[in-house]
Amino acid sequence: MRAVDLIQKKRDGLELSTEEIQWLIEGYTDGYVPDYQMSALAMAIYFKGMTMRETRDMTMAMVASGQQIDLSAIAGVKTDKHSTGGVGDKVTLILAPLVASFGVPVAKMSGRGLGHTGGTIDKLESIKGYQIERSQEDFIKQVQEIGLSVIGQSDNLVKADKLLYALRDVTATVDIIPLIASSVMSKKIAAGADSILLDVTVGDGAFMKTIEEAEELSRTMVDLGKEVGRKTVAVITDMSQPVGRAIGNRLEVLEALEIMQGKGRADVTEFICDLAQIMLGLAGVEKSLEEIEDHLVNGRALEKFEAMVQAQGGDLEDLHRPSAAPVVTSIYAEEDGFITELPALEFGLFAMKLGAGRAVKTDPLDYEAGIVFEKKVGDAVKTGDLVAKIYSNEKISQNGLTEFQKNVKIGGVQMKPKEIIKIIS
Numbered sequence: 001m002r003a004v005d006l007i008q009k010k011r012d013g014l015e016l017s018t019e020e021i022q023w024l025i026e027g028y029t030d031g032y033v034p035d036y037q038m039s040a041l042a043m044a045i046y047f048k049g050m051t052m053r054e055t056r057d058m059t060m061a062m063v064a065s066g067q068q069i070d071l072s073a074i075a076g077v078k079t080d081k082h083s084t085g086g087v088g089d090k091v092t093l094i095l096a097p098l099v100a101s102f103g104v105p106v107a108k109m110s111g112r113g114l115g116h117t118g119g120t121i122d123k124l125e126s127i128k129g130y131q132i133e134r135s136q137e138d139f140i141k142q143v144q145e146i147g148l149s150v151i152g153q154s155d156n157l158v159k160a161d162k163l164l165y166a167l168r169d170v171t172a173t174v175d176i177i178p179l180i181a182s183s184v185m186s187k188k189i190a191a192g193a194d195s196i197l198l199d200v201t202v203g204d205g206a207f208m209k210t211i212e213e214a215e216e217l218s219r220t221m222v223d224l225g226k227e228v229g230r231k232t233v234a235v236i237t238d239m240s241q242p243v244g245r246a247i248g249n250r251l252e253v254l255e256a257l258e259i260m261q262g263k264g265r266a267d268v269t270e271f272i273c274d275l276a277q278i279m280l281g282l283a284g285v286e287k288s289l290e291e292i293e294d295h296l297v298n299g300r301a302l303e304k305f306e307a308m309v310q311a312q313g314g315d316l317e318d319l320h321r322p323s324a325a326p327v328v329t330s331i332y333a334e335e336d337g338f339i340t341e342l343p344a345l346e347f348g349l350f351a352m353k354l355g356a357g358r359a360v361k362t363d364p365l366d367y368e369a370g371i372v373f374e375k376k377v378g379d380a381v382k383t384g385d386l387v388a389k390i391y392s393n394e395k396i397s398q399n400g401l402t403e404f405q406k407n408v409k410i411g412g413v414q415m416k417p418k419e420i421i422k423i424i425s
Contacts, residue, residue: 003027003037010044018057025061029160035167042164042173050178052223058178059224062186065160069136069192074105074143077283080193081108081275082184084217085117087205087348088242090252091272092120092150094259094296097304098276100148101295104283107143109153109191113357116205116348118252121152126249126367127309128318146307158186175207181220188225195231195282197275198222202421203240205344211236211421218424231282235275236422241342241377244268248356248370250323251391255372257320260305262297265376269296271419278423325368325391331404333381341409342377350404354392366393377417381410 001023010016016024024041027033050058071078079099083089096106113119124130132152134142142149155162161183168174188196198221201207202214218234225232245265246255258264259272273292280287295301309319351357355366373388375381387408390396396404 003033003041007037007040007044010041010048013048015051016054021054021057022061022064025058025065025160028163029065038164039167039171039173042168042171042179045178046173046176049176052220055178055182055220056224056227059182059186059189060228062158062160062164062182063190066158066190067154067156068190069157071107071140071143071192071194073140074107076103076105077195078105078107078143078193079195079197079279079283080106080188080191081197081199081279082188083199084180084184084201084207086201086239086243087116087118087344087351088244088247088252089118089201090123090244090246090256091199091275093123093253093256093305094272094301095275095279096150097148097260097308098272098292098296098301099279099283100146100304101300102280102285102287103147104280104285105143106148106150107139107191107193108150109157109187110150111153112361116345116352116357118247118249118357120150122365122367123249123252124150124314126253128315130309130314131312134312142308142311146304146311148304148308149312150308151312153187158190161186177213177217177220180207180217181224185221185224189228189230193230195279196225196233197279197282198232198234199275200234200236201239202236203238203344205242205348206239215422215424222424232425233278233282234424235278235420236424237271238417238419238421239344241417242344242347242373245373245376246370247347247351248323248354248391249365249367251370251372253319254322256305257302260296260302261299267376267417267419269293272296274420323368323370323391325366325393327392327395329390329392329396329401330386331388331390331401331408333375333383333385333387333408333410334405335410336382337380337410337412338414339375339377339379339381339387339408340411340413340415341407342373343407346407347371350400350407354390369393378415380414
């Protein structure tokens with residue numbers, strides 16, 4: 001085979017065979033298909049798409065390109081959860097220990113954030129001493145002992161995806177459904193869980209901007225999971241405003257702790273309980289929302305979270321400390337009315353500029369920086385009410401304050417956002 005012939009075939013809108021896809025992925029991983037040819041193939045896929053069969057073959061070829069985790073030594077139905085990315089998304093920090101508190105093992109590998117989307121691993125690394133790198137043996141042993149572990153993705157897991165994603169990121173071929181689906185599902189399949197909950201975000205702060213795109217991606221990933229014997233459900237969730245109150249690594253950990261102490265906003269608490277019910281159901285554990293919320297607010301989920309932090313070297317005293325950002329700037333409402341918009345993308349980018357996120361993968365993070373909203377979409381405000389606090393290393397410029405303020409939209413009509421838009425199973 002020659003890569004140029006396969007690029008031409010896809011460029012002309014023809015299907016690649018299973019063998020051809022396997023040859024391309026193996027060749028790229030082993031180095032005899034160069035970056036420039038794989039870039040051309042990615043662009044051909046961007047414009048011509050892939051069939052479901054091609055997407056499945058791409059996914060499984062990527063799974064075979066690296067290590068696959070065997071979780072069979074862990075008793076019970078192993079569960080996993082993945083989000084397609086968002087702003088202020090601290091859901092895993094709460095959902096994983098909540099599910100584990102019902103005796104359902106959660107063995108999760110998570111990633112870092114890039115751009116306006118935060119990464120779970122970055123948030124956990126804001127806790128002094130927390131170890132994200134664990135051997136497979138230690139990872140499995142910890143889940144056996146306490147039912148929960150969240151670690152960084154192994155460099156040996158799905159090698160092809162690591163190479164291909166870096167290439168797509170610099171060739172404007174990230175946002176194409178077959179490549180997103182194969183990237184996500186190859187990692188989830190290789191990570192070894194029996195059941196997978198996919199949180200597919202849609203809206204201003206998400207990769208998927210329309211419900212139609214989110215539905216297509218969800219259906220593709222659910223079908224991929226089912227084809228390889230994994231119970232898979234996708235939940236399409238709103239990302240038009242940040243999740244919860246906080247954006248920023250330390251600040252999101254603190255909000256997660258508040259929620260696990262029963263002090264969180266009712267809307268985000270309800271959202272996480274809904275997700276937990278679905279995730280528990282995938283493991284064959286049927287619980288009412290009342291039972292789940294009780295575990296969330298009575299300390300059982302927090303107990304699991306603290307046990308995980310301690311098991312992975314984290315300092316429990318540091319876990320509960322407030323942000324050490326030296327400058328805290330308050331933002332106040334400039335008129336009476338209701339919060340009608342808090343555009344997730346704009347505030348995610350603002351937090352990134354503060355140091356809470358990375359423009360490129362090599363950027364250092366300021367774990368203490370970020371934003372905490374005192375008001376969210378649908379909340380009533382009066383002139384002078386506190387809307388948000390900005391945590392930063394230095395004083396915010398007047399231009400920065402103006403930029404922030406213009407994105408706090410206030411109107412006369414109360415909006416009622418809905419976190420879960422649709423469930424696809």
